[in-house]
Amino acid sequence: MEIAQRDTAVPATILTGFLGAGKTTLLNRILNGNHGLRVAVLVNDFGSINIDTELIVGVEDNAISLANGCVCCNIRDDLIETVEMVINRPENPEYILLEASGVADPSAIAMTFVQPNFRDRIRLDSIISIVDAEQAFAYPEYPGVEELKMRQIGYSDMVILNKVDLVSAEELHKVRDWINKRMNRVRIIEAVRCDVPLEILLAVGRFDPQQLVESNNGHDHDHPDHGQSFSTWSYQTDRPLSLDALNEMIKKTLPGNIYRCKGVVYTAENQERRAVLQVVGRRADVTLGEAWGETTPSTQIVAIGAPGSIDNDKLTAQFEACVADSVAVR
Numbered sequence: 001m002e003i004a005q006r007d008t009a010v011p012a013t014i015l016t017g018f019l020g021a022g023k024t025t026l027l028n029r030i031l032n033g034n035h036g037l038r039v040a041v042l043v044n045d046f047g048s049i050n051i052d053t054e055l056i057v058g059v060e061d062n063a064i065s066l067a068n069g070c071v072c073c074n075i076r077d078d079l080i081e082t083v084e085m086v087i088n089r090p091e092n093p094e095y096i097l098l099e100a101s102g103v104a105d106p107s108a109i110a111m112t113f114v115q116p117n118f119r120d121r122i123r124l125d126s127i128i129s130i131v132d133a134e135q136a137f138a139y140p141e142y143p144g145v146e147e148l149k150m151r152q153i154g155y156s157d158m159v160i161l162n163k164v165d166l167v168s169a170e171e172l173h174k175v176r177d178w179i180n181k182r183m184n185r186v187r188i189i190e191a192v193r194c195d196v197p198l199e200i201l202l203a204v205g206r207f208d209p210q211q212l213v214e215s216n217n218g219h220d221h222d223h224p225d226h227g228q229s230f231s232t233w234s235y236q237t238d239r240p241l242s243l244d245a246l247n248e249m250i251k252k253t254l255p256g257n258i259y260r261c262k263g264v265v266y267t268a269e270n271q272e273r274r275a276v277l278q279v280v281g282r283r284a285d286v287t288l289g290e291a292w293g294e295t296t297p298s299t300q301i302v303a304i305g306a307p308g309s310i311d312n313d314k315l316t317a318q319f320e321a322c323v324a325d326s327v328a329v330r
Contacts, residue, residue: 009123009287010087011278012096012113013201016152017130018145019102022162024048026130026194026201027099031055031070035198038069040086040093044101045074079112087121095202096122103148106155123287126280128201129156130194134166136175150182158187158200158259158281165192187259187281189306197230200259200304230259231310235319238298240268243286245322246277250284253318257309263301264289268324271297 015023027041032052043049049072051064058065062074062082071089075098076082086093100109106127113124129152132138139145153159159179164172176188189196246265254261261279265286274289274297303315 009121010093010096011123011125013125014098014100014106014109014127016100016106016127016156018149021130021132022194023099023130031072037202038091038094040096041072042075042082042098043072080115083112105151126157126283127155128158128160129153130160130162133161133164133172133175153179153183157283160194160196161188161190162194164190185256185282187256189259230307231305233303233310233312233315235301235316236298239323239325240266240271241299241322242324243267243269249318249322250279257306258303259305261301261303266297266299
């Protein structure tokens with residue numbers, strides 16, 4: 001895992017999932033939410049979005065500006081042109097969310113965000129697939145539908161298993177088993193009406209690692225704006241970490257119930273500048289940030305996982321094993 005020099009790039013998330021899975025419901029939560037982030041949401045059709053009219057402060061040909069700093073943009077014929085238009089707006093977005101068509105293969109869309117002209121301006125933060133628990137096995141007469149769903153899940157870093165309140169425990173187990181047997185180490189979040197903490201979905205603004213560390217201080221935390229409690233864990237050390245050891249641990253042994261892990265890292269490979277770690281599901285990304293300057297170098301990491309699922313001692317031991325001194329004496 002090399003350190004990329006893209007610390008100022010705008011993070012972007014692609015929401016994928018079959019028709020009716022809940023993508024628009026999730027976007028509505030974000031557009032109408034009081035989260036303090038300038039989020040640019042790219043959609044194929046304004047008509048599917050239910051925006052609170054009291055929030056609307058401006059309407060252009062293909063964009064609706066909201067009082068909370070968000071903007072909803074219709075995707076033009078050329079996706080690259082739309083993305084270019086969004087990142088060049090006077091009020092620069094802090095995050096980009098793109099809703100893929102329910103029948104779209106996310107791989108082609110993901111290629112948009114790795115175009116050479118976007119390389120230093122946009123960072124693909126995650127691809128999230130939403131699966132309708134009740135309709136996971138619908139349309140058995142059309143094998144292509146299941147294949148498309150599996151491709152959407154396969155390209156994703158994390159899966160939101162939505163509408164779990166509409167199925168029995170046995171049916172839910174069957175859906176999870178269907179996903180787990182075909183995918184390696186995919187993170188699955190169960191949700192009702194896509195009520196998922198923004199701390200898991202977004203990686204900027206007030207959800208940055210430092211603020212999460214300060215607010216959680218290593219304890220489980222109940223989030224008032226969604227229906228279930230998620231566990232958080234934090235870690236801090238002033239000893240440099242080995243980037244190779246950290247990469248190995250995240251790829252092979254980071255528990256599957258950890259949805260997002262993020263933080264500022266003091267690395268042995270580049271001790272003069274801080275590194276920023278972002279882990280979303282199966283995706284791990286380290287970018288080189290500012291020089292430490294007068295700040296004493298230290299690592300601060302926070303992880304968010306399934307309710308009551310985090311073994312604090314075990315997770316701490318895994319990160320302690322990545323300390324450069326520990327790696328050297330193995």
